[in-house]
Amino acid sequence: xxxxxxxxxxxxxxxxxxxxxxxxxxxxxxxxxxxxxxxxxxxxxxxxxxxxxxxxxxxxxxxxxxxxxxxxxxxxxx
Amino acid sequence: xxxxxxxxxxxxxxxxxxxxxxxxxxxxxxxxxxxxxxxxxxxxxxxxxxxxxxxxxxxxxxxxxxxxxxxxxxxxxxxxxxxxxxxxxxxxxxxxxxxxxxxxxxxxxxxxxxxxxxxxxxxxxxxxxxxxxxxxxxxxxxxxxxxxxxxxxxxxxxxxxxxxxxxxxxxxxxxxxxxxxxxxxxxxxxxxxxxxxxxxxxxxxxxxxxxxxxxxxxxxxxxxxxxxxxxxxxxxxxxxxxxxxxxxxxxxxxxxxxxxxxxxxxxxxxxxxxxxxxxxxxxxxxxxxxxxxxxxxxxxxxxxxxxxxxxxxxxxxxxxxxxxxxxxxxxxxxxxxxxxxxxxxxxxxxxxxxxxxxxxxxxxxxxxxxxxxxxxxxxxxxxxxxxxxxxxxxxxxxxxxxxxxxxxxxxxxxxxxxxxxxxxxxxxxxxxxxxxxxxxxxxxxxxxx
Numbered sequence: 220x221x222x223x224x225x226x227x228x229x230x231x232x233x234x235x236x237x238x239x240x241x242x243x244x245x246x247x248x249x250x251x252x253x254x255x256x257x258x259x260x261x262x263x264x265x266x267x268x269x270x271x272x273x274x275x276x277x278x279x280x281x282x283x284x285x286x287x288x289x290x291x292x293x294x295x296x297x
Numbered sequence: 298x299x300x301x302x303x304x305x306x307x308x309x310x311x312x313x314x315x316x317x318x319x320x321x322x323x324x325x326x327x328x329x330x331x332x333x334x335x336x337x338x339x340x341x342x343x344x345x346x347x348x349x350x351x352x353x354x355x356x357x358x359x360x361x362x363x364x365x366x367x368x369x370x371x372x373x374x375x376x377x378x379x380x381x382x383x384x385x386x387x388x389x390x391x392x393x394x395x396x397x398x399x400x401x402x403x404x405x406x407x408x409x410x411x412x413x414x415x416x417x418x419x420x421x422x423x424x425x426x427x428x429x430x431x432x433x434x435x436x437x438x439x440x441x442x443x444x445x446x447x448x449x450x451x452x453x454x455x456x457x458x459x460x461x462x463x464x465x466x467x468x469x470x471x472x473x474x475x476x477x478x479x480x481x482x483x484x485x486x487x488x489x490x491x492x493x494x495x496x497x498x499x500x501x502x503x504x505x506x507x508x509x510x511x512x513x514x515x516x517x518x519x520x521x522x523x524x525x526x527x528x529x530x531x532x533x534x535x536x537x538x539x540x541x542x543x544x545x546x547x548x549x550x551x552x553x554x555x556x557x558x559x560x561x562x563x564x565x566x567x568x569x570x571x572x573x574x575x576x577x578x579x580x581x582x583x584x585x586x587x588x589x590x591x592x593x594x595x596x597x598x599x600x601x602x603x604x605x606x607x608x609x610x611x612x613x614x615x616x617x618x619x620x621x622x623x624x625x626x627x628x629x630x631x632x633x634x635x636x637x638x639x640x641x642x643x644x645x646x647x648x649x650x651x652x653x654x655x656x657x658x659x660x661x662x663x664x665x666x667x668x669x670x671x672x673x674x675x676x677x678x679x680x681x682x683x684x685x686x687x688x689x690x691x692x693x694x695x696x697x698x699x700x701x702x703x704x705x706x707x708x709x710x711x712x713x714x715x716x717x718x719x720x721x722x723x724x725x726x727x728x729x730x731x732x733x734x735x736x737x738x739x740x741x742x743x744x745x746x
Contacts, residue, residue, distance in 0.1 A: 255560075256574050256610055259567050276339075278564045279556075280405050 222288050222295070229268055233261045243285035269295065299522065300415055303424035307388065318360055318389055323418045325352045326396035330410040330417075333403045346404040350397050357393040362591055390588055391430045392421045394553055399435045401557055408435045416442050425518040429511050431527045431549035441524050449523055454712075454719075456520030461726040463513025466506045468730045470695070473680065473688045474503035478651070480679045481672075485657045489664045492672040497661070500651050501644050505533065508547070534643070537635035539605040542643055554581050575607035582606065593655040601646040 227241050234252055247253040253261075265287065266272055271294040273281075281287055308316055329349025336342050399420075402408040411417040420439050481488050481496035488496070512529040519526045529548050536542035543551040559581040566573030579600070586599020609616075625631040645662075652658035677685055702708060711719065 255563065256571070256613070259563060259570065259574055262564070263567050263570070275561060275564060276405060279560060280407070 222291050223284075225268065226265070226284070226288065226291070229261070229264050233257060233264050241284050243283065243288065245284040246282060265291070271295065299424075300419045300422060303419065303422040303427060306424040307422065307427060315388070318356060319392065319422055320418075322353055322356055322389075322393055322396050323421050325349065325356070326399055326421075327411070327414055327417050330400055330403050331412070333400065334410045342404055346400055349400045353393050353396050353400075357389055360389050388428045391432055392427070394550075394588075395421060395432050398432070398553060398557060402435050408439075411435070411439055423519070423524070425515040425522075425524075426526055429508070429515070430547075431512065431515065431529045432553050433527060433549070437527060438524070444523070446523060452523055453521050456517045458517070458723055458726075459520060460514050460517030461723055461730070463510040463515075463517060465691070465726055465730045466510030466513065466695070468510075469691050470688065471503050471507035471510055473684055473691075474499050474506065476684075477676050477679045478503055480676055482651055482657070482661075483653065485652070485660050488672050488676075489670045490667040491669050492676050493661050493665055495673055495676060497644050497648055497651075501534070501640075501647055504647070504651075505530075534640050535636060536639050537632055538639055539602065539609060539642060542639055543602075543606075550585075554585055558584055571610055575610050578606040578610065579603035589650075594649045594652055594658055597649040597655065597658065598646050601649065605642055605646075 223241065223243075227239070230241050230250075231237050231239050234250060234257065239250070247258065262273065262278065269291055271291065273290060273294075277290045281290065304316060304319075307319060326349060329345055329352070333342050333345040333349070336345065399408070403410050411420065416439065419442055420433070420435065423433075423438070423442075426433060478496050478500045481492055482500070485493070509530045516526050516528065527549050529550075531545040531548065533542055533546035536545050559577050562577035562580055563574050566577060569576070580603070582599045582603030583596065584599070585602070586596045589595040589599070620626045620631065648661050649655075649658045652661060711722070
């Protein structure tokens with residue numbers, strides 16, 4: 220599975236919505252219920268799923284889904 | 298030229314050390330900004346960021362709390378008398394925070410450092426926002442300062458009317474309310490029950506009109522120079538939750554503490570899930586209280602808001618269930634209820650903000666429910682019947698105009714009217730402000746911060 224497919228699964232899980240389809244330009248404004256609390260859940264779930272850990276700087280810079288994808292991909296490179 | 302005018306404006310306060318502080322913070326943050334950008338290495342960049350932020354905060358803390366430590370310290374600076382508590386740090390809290398946001402944005406590579414020292418200095422010192430904010434982000438203000446100035450008739454015009462509108466709010470409404478509020482809050486033990494409640498509600502109105510009036514004046518003045526500053530208020534008392542209140546009250550400040558204190562803390566403590574978020578909220582708003590001042594009242598106020606938000610974070614899932622079960626979701630009644638509850642929670646916290654001492658605040662809190670004390674009319678009539686009528690009429694006028702602006706295109710209709718009509722209105726507003734000026738030796742409430 221590609222990063223975006225796995226990430227989509229995570230989104231569906233965190234926001235309890237199986238119909239959710241993410242795209243790179245998506246931001247928190249585009250998803251119902253994506254607030255600062257659910258954002259933390261999202262981050263910790265992503266980190267658990269991909270077995271990675273984001274740095275403070277990465278977390279503060281993330282604005283769109285594409286930022287998440289590029290950060291994940293960069294960390295997954297062996 | 299604007300820079301000279303801005304420094305001139307600040308120096309009009311006759312506290313030369315304030316100019317030194319502004320210059321110091323400007324030089325420090327300008328230099329540290331360049332240093333952060335000059336390094337590629339993450340560790341080095343972080344070190345410069347921390348150094349710069351620490352330096353700016355140190356300046357602010359010294360300025361605010363040095364007088365508390367001893368009035369003798371001022372003789373070192375050649376001042377013969379201690380400036381009033383209000384004057385001591387006017388503006389410093391605002392531009393210091395602005396400088397720190399600049400440094401962080403460079404560190405996060407969201408912004409490039411400003412190489413032109415004059416422009417950077419103006420970014421901090423721009424006089425419309427110098428004394429009470431808004432706290433502008435580099436991305437918003439610096440880019441505008443780069444544009445050459447072109448006279449814009451419409452902007453000059455709408456800027457002037459916005460300014461007059463703010464002046465009206467401050468001088469006619471806020472100052473009038475302050476007299477009534479002061480009558481109670483400067484002598485709390487003479488009152489009980491309903492007058493305390495009334496005075497608190499009036500204070501909620503006073504501080505809103507005072508601060509939003511100032512903001513209108515700041516935005517209006519800036520607009521005359523073709524600069525758009527960030528709006529600080531958005532019908533705050535219409536909020537249906539404390540979280541929403543903070544998205545509508547002192548917007549630039551709450552965005553600052555959200556981006557630079559809450560988010561980093563929340564992320565750092567993400568393993569603690571909801572507890573992490575709740576703790577981050579409490580700490581953030583504690584800092585907010587401290588920013589306002591070194592008194593137990595401000596700390597209590599900040600802590601209250603932090604606790605409100607922390608509790609709501611735990612309560613939210615339960616709240617959703619309750620609303621669903623009672624089938625109240627998205628109904629009008631729920632909205633009204635939530636607005637009323639939020640307003641009262643905010644007013645309760647204002648008690649600590651306004652009271653002259655912590656013990657006064659405790660007195661008010663413990664006597665809110667103690668019935669009628671026949672003081673309501675005297676309080677309302679503190680400055681006489683005419684004054685009260687002016688207040689009521691002004692509030693009515695303000696409400697009508699606000700509603701009209703929202704529901705109709707009255708603005709276009711107004712600007713389409715002939716010159717004499719419009720200028721009549723501008724002059725009318727200003728004259729009204731001058732005539733109805735309560736003559737109070739008033740300072741803007743938020744000047745103190």
